[in-house]
Structures are given as structure tokens and as C-alpha cells.
Amino acid sequence: MSLKSQFHKSLIDNLYDGVYFVDKDRLITYWNKGAERITGYEAEDVIGHYCHANLLDHVNDEGCHLCASGCPLLATLADGEPRETEVHLRHADGYRVPVLVRTSPMYDEQERIIGAVEVFSNNQSLLKMKERVHELEKDIFRDALTKVGNRKFLELKINTALQEFHQHDLSFGLLFVDVDHFKAINDTYGHQAGDHVLQNVAESLAGHLRNTDVCGRWGGEEFIVLLQGVNLNSISRIAEKLRAMIASSVITVNQDEQVSITASIGAAVVRDTDSMTSLVERADQLMYQSKQLGRNRVTLEE
Structure with a gap:
């Protein structure tokens, strides 16, 4: 390899963004360090x-698989247009990562x-959400297993949202999410697999929220998502997107067996008469x- 070629390879390898090349038949010929970091796949796993x-x-926001229909890379190969x-790629650990x-x-x-x-990078919404979780004031507000907010954190956020609703008419909604x-x-695969499922769902939720929203683990296999400024139409769209992201994720058990994950969701918008208890119970029902x-x-x- 020439000195110039080595320089170019080193430059691309050290980009923060993921970069990979394909030939005309879509065979992967190059995979940089940024792609390894974002996807969890090493170059040796994908080249060739x-x-x-x-x-x-x-997949897109609706969970449609783009490799089967709608692949931007294939379209660019066909017409030469950038x-x-x-989109949302699947990480090596099974959860969904939003990327540009x-x-x-x-x-x-x-x-x-x-x-x-193809050049891809983490969407800013994901980075901001992870920064928000890392900036939780005290560890008592963080769920140790999933790294999202815990019940105390959710109670604090819901009560704050209720105060803002009653004082300033700032509407919000709750999603009650329960792993199916x-x-x-x-029972089938063991508690380690169960923990992996919970971590996977937490990643799918936290990684696909808007900057104004928060999520946390309410208890067991239950999560709550607090969505600011929503009505029935908008909360439905967001809930369906999150459901689709979870449903298109998997975990791997016994080295090569893949287990699908789904969740059932209840969506409720705050009412004038609501307390935290009544709102959570309604979303739960x-x-x-x-x-x-x-x-x-x-x-x-x-």
C-alpha cells in the first residue's frame, strides 16, 4: 500500500462517522472504525x-425493512444520485440505533x-437522550440494569409535568409499556436473557424519543414514557413508532438462537382531573x- 493510500485509509478509519464501501453487486469491501463503534460489528464480520x-x-420509522424495499444505497447505485x-440500524447486540x-x-x-x-452517524436525538440519562443528578434516579430513569425519577418527572399542566396548560401524555x-x-432462557431483553427495550425506547421526552423503568418488565405536548393523534404516532422499534429487535441466546421481542402499550393524555396515580392507572389499564x-x-x- 502506498504512503498516500495509507494516509487516506488512516484518515477514514479515524472519522467519528461510520463509513463503508460496496461494489456494484453490493459486496462490502471496506468498513471503518466508526462503523465498528456505531454498529458493534467488527470489520472482519462484514467485509466480504x-x-x-x-x-x-x-428499517424506517414505521419498522419497514428497507433492505427488501427502499434501500438508499441500492437506489444510488441504480441512478448515481446521492x-x-x-433510518434505524440493528446493533450487534440486537437493539435499534437511529442513524442519519x-x-x-x-x-x-x-x-x-x-x-x-455509505456514511452514517448517530442521530442527535439519540446523543442528547444519552447525555440526559448520564446527567441525572444522582444515581438514585437511575435504574441500575437498564441505565434509564427509575421509578423515583419517573414520579418526579410526572409530578413536575402535572404542575406545568395545571399552571401553564402544557399538555403531556404517558405510554405504559409492558414486555410481552x-x-x-x-423461564425458558434464564434471567440473564431476561435482563438482556429489558436492556434492549430500554435502548429502543431511549434512543427514539424526542429531546423533550423521558422514559424510565417503572418496575419489573414495565416502562413508562412521558411525552410532552402531545394529543391523541401525535401520541398514537409516537407510540406506534416505539412499538415498531421494539418489535423489530431481537436478542441472541445460546450463541446463535434469536429471540424476538414485542411489547404492549397503553397511551393516555393528561386530563384536568388527573393526579399522577389516576394518569398512570389509566395508561396501565x-x-x-x-x-x-x-x-x-x-x-x-x-
Whole structure:
């Protein structure tokens, strides 16, 4: 390798963003250190494999699998047009990571397309959410297993939101999220697998919220998400997005067996007469309706 080539490789390897190259058949030929850090996959895991083998399993906000239909890299290879889009890749540990993807064609000396490059970076919303969790004032507000807020943290945030609602009419809503078949996963695969499920769900929730929202573990396999400034329409869209992110995630057990994860969600918007107890109980009851209707769904109040 020439000195110039070594310099260029070192430069790309040390970019904060993930970068990978594919040839015209979408065979991965290069994978930088940033891609390793963001995805959890080492270069040796992916170089020499086709990106359409669905290792990263890109999905959009609705959970649609883009490698099967709507792949920006494939579109760029076809027409030579650069693209930029927000997608959600699957980390090596199974949870979803929101990324901003930019694709560009690569040409030979005759200006023929011979491949493409994809550059991707963590979306700012994910970084801000993780910064918020790390900035929780005291460890007593953090759930030790999942690293999101704990029940004390949620109670504080809900009570604060209620005060702002009553004083300034700032509406908000709650999602009550319960992992489906959690006991069966624990009984079948052990508590370590159960812990991995909870961590996976926490990552899926925390990584896909807006800057104004918070989430935490209420207890056991239950999580609560507090959404600011929502009505029934907007809370439905956000809840469906979070449900889809969880449902498109997996954990790996026994080295190679993949276990799917789903969650049932109840969505409630604050009312004038609400206390913290009444609002949480209403969202909880709506979640149980989702369970009764078949799980892996969102139920809103009428």
C-alpha cells in the first residue's frame, strides 16, 4: 500500500462517522472504525459479505425493512444520485440505533458507476437522550440494569409535568409499556436473557424519543414514557413508532438462537382531573387492553 493510500485509509478509519464501501453487486469491501463503534460489528464480520444479506437490517420509522424495499444505497447505485435519509440500524447486540445515512456513487475513470459509499452517524436525538440519562443528578434516579430513569425519577418527572399542566396548560401524555411474554423468556432462557431483553427495550425506547421526552423503568418488565405536548393523534404516532422499534429487535441466546421481542402499550393524555396515580392507572389499564387484544399493539383511550 502506498504512503498516500495509507494516509487516506488512516484518515477514514479515524472519522467519528461510520463509513463503508460496496461494489456494484453490493459486496462490502471496506468498513471503518466508526462503523465498528456505531454498529458493534467488527470489520472482519462484514467485509466480504453482501449488504443485502441484511446484517444491519435497516428499517424506517414505521419498522419497514428497507433492505427488501427502499434501500438508499441500492437506489444510488441504480441512478448515481446521492441521498440522505434517517433510518434505524440493528446493533450487534440486537437493539435499534437511529442513524442519519448519506449515500454517494463511486466512479471509474470512464465515469461508470463501480460502487457506492455509505456514511452514517448517530442521530442527535439519540446523543442528547444519552447525555440526559448520564446527567441525572444522582444515581438514585437511575435504574441500575437498564441505565434509564427509575421509578423515583419517573414520579418526579410526572409530578413536575402535572404542575406545568395545571399552571401553564402544557399538555403531556404517558405510554405504559409492558414486555410481552417476559416470564416465558425468563423461564425458558434464564434471567440473564431476561435482563438482556429489558436492556434492549430500554435502548429502543431511549434512543427514539424526542429531546423533550423521558422514559424510565417503572418496575419489573414495565416502562413508562412521558411525552410532552402531545394529543391523541401525535401520541398514537409516537407510540406506534416505539412499538415498531421494539418489535423489530431481537436478542441472541445460546450463541446463535434469536429471540424476538414485542411489547404492549397503553397511551393516555393528561386530563384536568388527573393526579399522577389516576394518569398512570389509566395508561396501565389501556396497556392491559393491548394484552387482551393479542399483544404487540398500542391501545389509546377514546
